[in-house]
Amino acid sequence: MRWKAVLRVGVAMAAFAVATTACGQQQGLGSSSSTPSVAQGVHFEPGTTMAKLAEAHTIRIGTKFDQPLFGQQILSGNLTGFDTEVARIIAGALGIPPDKVQWVESPSAQREELIKQGRVDLVVATYTINDKRRQQVSFAGPYYLAGQSLMVKSDNTAITGPDSLRGARAKVCSVQGSTPAENIRKYIDPAQLTLFDVYSKCADALRTGQVDVVTTDNVVLLGFVSNSNGAYKLVGDTFTKEPYGIGIRKGDVAFCTFINDTLTQAAKSGAYANAWKTTAGKVAEQTPQLPTFDSCS
Amino acid sequence: MDIIFDNIGLYRDGFITTLQICLYAAVGSLLLGTVIATFRVSPLPPLRAAGTAWVTVFRNCPLTIVLFFCAFGLPELGIKGAYFWFGITGLVLYTSAFVCEAVRSGINAVAPGQAEAARAVGLTFTQSLRDVVLPQALRSVVPPLGSVIIAMVKNSAIVGAFGVGGDLFSVQARLTSAQGLSLIPVLLGVALGYLIITIPAGLALGVIERRVAVMR
Numbered sequence: 380m381r382w383k384a385v386l387r388v389g390v391a392m393a394a395f396a397v398a399t400t401a402c403g404q405q406q407g408l409g410s411s412s413s414t415p416s417v418a419q420g421v422h423f424e425p426g427t428t429m430a431k432l433a434e435a436h437t438i439r440i441g442t443k444f445d446q447p448l449f450g451q452q453i454l455s456g457n458l459t460g461f462d463t464e465v466a467r468i469i470a471g472a473l474g475i476p477p478d479k480v481q482w483v484e485s486p487s488a489q490r491e492e493l494i495k496q497g498r499v500d501l502v503v504a505t506y507t508i509n510d511k512r513r514q515q516v517s518f519a520g521p522y523y524l525a526g527q528s529l530m531v532k533s534d535n536t537a538i539t540g541p542d543s544l545r546g547a548r549a550k551v552c553s554v555q556g557s558t559p560a561e562n563i564r565k566y567i568d569p570a571q572l573t574l575f576d577v578y579s580k581c582a583d584a585l586r587t588g589q590v591d592v593v594t595t596d597n598v599v600l601l602g603f604v605s606n607s608n609g610a611y612k613l614v615g616d617t618f619t620k621e622p623y624g625i626g627i628r629k630g631d632v633a634f635c636t637f638i639n640d641t642l643t644q645a646a647k648s649g650a651y652a653n654a655w656k657t658t659a660g661k662v663a664e665q666t667p668q669l670p671t672f673d674s675c676s
Numbered sequence: 677m678d679i680i681f682d683n684i685g686l687y688r689d690g691f692i693t694t695l696q697i698c699l700y701a702a703v704g705s706l707l708l709g710t711v712i713a714t715f716r717v718s719p720l721p722p723l724r725a726a727g728t729a730w731v732t733v734f735r736n737c738p739l740t741i742v743l744f745f746c747a748f749g750l751p752e753l754g755i756k757g758a759y760f761w762f763g764i765t766g767l768v769l770y771t772s773a774f775v776c777e778a779v780r781s782g783i784n785a786v787a788p789g790q791a792e793a794a795r796a797v798g799l800t801f802t803q804s805l806r807d808v809v810l811p812q813a814l815r816s817v818v819p820p821l822g823s824v825i826i827a828m829v830k831n832s833a834i835v836g837a838f839g840v841g842g843d844l845f846s847v848q849a850r851l852t853s854a855q856g857l858s859l860i861p862v863l864l865g866v867a868l869g870y871l872i873i874t875i876p877a878g879l880a881l882g883v884i885e886r887r888v889a890v891m892r
Contacts, residue, residue: 487853
């Protein structure tokens, strides 16, 4: 009899455990509390990209999967970050709920091709607007102004800014084909530069001492600083201006205008500020203002 | 074509880096592979076991993983160094397994009478292998070794993703993503660079093969 009782209690506890974890998972899948509003009964001019997407009721969005604070895949498989929140706002304005968004991993070097080949409808991936890229794709926004900075180990005092890199013979790490990698070449000799395909490898190289500096946009570095328990710090001021835009198919003016209008409204309604506060705002003190847009062309 | 000529300096630098990687890795893997092959035919069981284990591990692991262990695993163990050399190390480890098997097949193809005759005149195992068997074996495996080395040249493109930077393949990322040129012409230039290495290498191997061929 006693064994039966023990067994019964055990079964009850197991059932309880299963029930609670199931609940937990459901909450996790329900995604963040900052779920952007989904527009109901939206209508767009036939033939436009917006009409097509609203009709399909799904959208393919390219973003980074390994960029803390901007686009990062967490263990549950969900993506979190400022970029993904901005993307969800745009999807919401098209009447597409967050669970109908298909995320496509877009490393720095592949973004133009993904857009040109039509494998994504838009790219929100810490994507700096520049003229070379404008020849291949169009940009809505910018929705954020970043700037390049340097990240070193906290005990490093030799490096104070980009001008100190050459003298310190510092090994600098960045990502192949990225704007920061090109910018930093002005300050260092080619042999000082180490390039990987993603920033997480640079962070690992910094941890093991294989490189002394990781350089890219300040907000990206802040993500690594926030995860490092005080092991890393940023040094010097930002030394470039990196306007982050939303990459779309070249020449799609109507879609560009739509995205810009959506961003303007999100700034007014507070959705933009909310997207920042629940993601990158956890590390960076100031909530940014929505920058002035470039013209859609 | 304009894209290639406008950036010829970048292509040239990438080409030279890739050529350096390939030369070091080819020499390293040919030497190491031959040594491992002699392990595999050695009369000492521990050496044979070590040789077999080496081939089993490095022939069956994807190159990307071998390179990962070299670029990120070695620093974890406190070994600091240039990613250039980590990359070459990975290529050598991986390619040596294939070189070993090619050389071993050549050793097995040498008529047993040769080794027996060498022992009969009083040569030690090392002497008979070094002076009698290996010279004949290596001559007969020039074509498969050539294939292994050409495959290695192409594999060297992966090294660029492990911190080496500036190799021929990573020229692609600089030109397309950072400078916004379109992918296809840029990659055609990269392909051309590899062909400049691999096609002459193939021709040279043909010449070597004819020169060293043994009449049987």
